[in-house]
Amino acid sequence: MDRLQSMRVFAKVVEMGSFAKAAESLDLSATVVTRNLADLETHLGTRLLNRTTRKLSLTESGQVYLARVRQILADIDDADAEVSSQSRNATGTLRIYCHPAFGQAQLGRLLPLYARAMPDVVLDVTLSDHGVDLVQEGFDIGIFLGVQKFDSSMVARKLATSNLILCASPDYLARRGEPSAPADLSSHDCLNFAYEQVRHHWPIQWDDQHVNVPIHSRMISNNGGLLRDASLAGMGVAIRSSFTIEDDLTSGRLVQLLKGHHLGQTSVMMVYPSRRLMSWKTRTFIDFLAARFPRPECDPWLADAEVTGPAGPSCWANR
Missing domain, CATH: 1.10.10.10 (Winged helix-like DNA-binding domain superfamily/Winged helix DNA-binding domain)
Structure with a gap:
């Protein structure tokens, strides 16, 4: 019955x-x-x-x-x-998971724009570099970097491609000089992520050449924000994702080094559980982010970069 x-x-x-x-x-x-x-x-x-x-x-x-x-x-x-x-209607609490590198560098400027457009949505944002199960932990949407893994049953949409770039402060370059070739990095102080595969060598590619350049790590950390602060303070040369130092490059606080040389890329992925019966708050946030990153194959954070490789300079020129 x-x-x-x-x-x-x-x-x-x-x-x-x-x-x-x-x-x-x-x-x-x-x-x-x-x-x-x-x-x-x-x-x-x-x-x-x-x-x-x-x-x-x-x-x-x-x-x-x-x-x-x-x-x-x-x-x-x-x-x-x-x-x-x-x-x-876009109402209720929108739970967002985000990798801290992207969250600290980009969400701080994006979320207020969304909040003004959707005043009835409460934003609940978690920043963590640990893997999460979006469904089990109750997240509506996640923003992952390319190195992170997520459940293959999730819907995944690439937001953007970010280039890894070499950078240093003007103060450091004034003291130590600017490297003109990858081999010059071996004589510089390097600020390095705590990954064993890059602790002693940095992989660099240009034209058809690929080389692992021996480096001296002046500082090692698992936190990208700390490495950025150290590079701003003039401690050495760092490798950073372009989206984390956009303002630093524009303002001149950091200088991009070895333009035209390719160190690799990372994808920024927007992930959510399902397209079926999606709440309006989730749909509006997905559309909001997608509108700000309309060309996922390009790097939107390096307008003047002379970067070779999959996301070459022509991508930005067509934006």
């Missing part, structure tokens, strides 16, 4: 005062309406309606039950209307 359906039938029969009229109103057959009410009475173990050939009347149990049924049905209709309204 579908108890909720039987409740609706019972309430409608009382409202219309007739099984036939209730059946017509609900677009059901009279047989189905009669069966629903009979099943409900059997389930409850009591008669709800007194039936005669001329009229229907509620029993005492029916009067008590009708009052509760009407309240239950009203609450269900209210809940349906509320959720349906939220699905058509």
Whole structure:
């Protein structure tokens, strides 16, 4: 027995005062309406309606039950209307996971723009470089970097491609000189990520050549923000994703080195559980980010870069 359906039938029969009229109103057959009410009475173990050939009347149990049924049905209709309204309007809490490198460098300027456009959405943002299960941990959307792994069942959309670049502060370059070739890096102080594969060598490519340049690590850290601060302070040469130092390059606080040499790229991925029955708050945020990164194969953070490789200079020129 579908108890909720039987409740609706019972309430409608009382409202219309007739099984036939209730059946017509609900677009059901009279047989189905009669069966629903009979099943409900059997389930409850009591008669709800007194039936005669001329009229229907509620029993005492029916009067008590009708009052509760009407309240239950009203609450269900209210809940349906509320959720349906939220699905058509950007409201509620939007839970966002993001890798800290992208979050600290980019989300701080993007989220206020979205918040102004969607004032009824509460933003709940988690920055972490640890892997997460978006569904299990209740996130609506995640922003991952190319080195991170996520469940293959997720919907993934590339937002942008970021180039890895060499940079140093003007103060450091004034003291130590600017490298003119990859081999020159071996005589510089290098600020390095704590990954064993790049701790002693930096892979650099230009034209058709590829070389692992031996380097001396002046500082090693697993935190990109700390390495950026160290490079700003003049401690040495760092490799950074372009999106993390966009403002530093524009302002001249950092200088890009060895332009035309390619150190690799990282993808910025937007990931979410499903396209089906997506909430409006999630859909609007996806569209918001996609509108700001319309050419995912290009690097939107290096307007003046002379970078060779998959995301060469022509990509920016066409933006």
